[in-house]
Amino acid sequence: MNYILDYPPVILALLATMFTWLMTALGASIVLFVRDVNRKLLNASLGFAAGVMMAASYWSLLAPAIELSEPLGAFKWLPPALGFLMGGLFLASVDRILPHLHPGCALDEAEGIKTTWHRNRLLVLAVTLHNIPEGLAVGVVFGALTMETSYAALVAALALAIGIGIQNIPEGVAISLPLRGEGLSRKKSFFYGQLSGFVEPVAGVIGALLVTMFTPILPYALSFAAGAMIFVVIEDIIPECQQDKDIDLATVAAMAGFIIMMVLDVALG
8 A cells, every 4th residue: 555655645635535525425326216314314324424523633633733743842732722723713704604504494594694595505505614624634634644654644544534435425415315305306416415525625635735835834734624623513513413302312323433433543543
């Protein structure tokens, strides 16, 4: 596998985020075969996705950011803390500006600036919004290979991409089926469902480019992606997977996702 390190980190980031995008498309493709899915299963899947993202935020992003900040001595906490806060504030700002609508909400509950856009477009933008930090996280971790071109670093980056890809499957389901329920055809529901994941390769390449061009920002970039991901989990995914009172089921699924991502990162990385 070491031959993979011969490729530029930006190319590797693009390939990895193309994989995560394809996993979103895989989840969205279920709408081509069924009209509806068991809501308990969907809530469990979203809880699982939340657990994966929380574990990835620490083991794949925050922990390396803290390690890279060791030379700062007593202030080694500053880059991770500042980057984490900036990531959350960035997503909070985008959340207030970008028009979007969470599944299960009425049209008058749309967030962001007021718009005349149709409900379907607002639903797609809601999922697109929280795909940004996922793509950014994968891109930044692959971009970090500029500083450490080791087998262990590569495997850790691949573990993150695999984890994000796995949790993208239920996200694809969670957007395509509501679109089908809104009256769109199966093909259109699939198209818009997978389209919500297209932002991941874009964000991934941007993250990798920034890190390779400005390597000193790496600890800030890693923790920025972590903060953005945690914001999405708390603001979006957890409330959605618990809205049908399946709280215990979603919580256990989140713990399972957390453990699986932790094992992936610790065992492989």
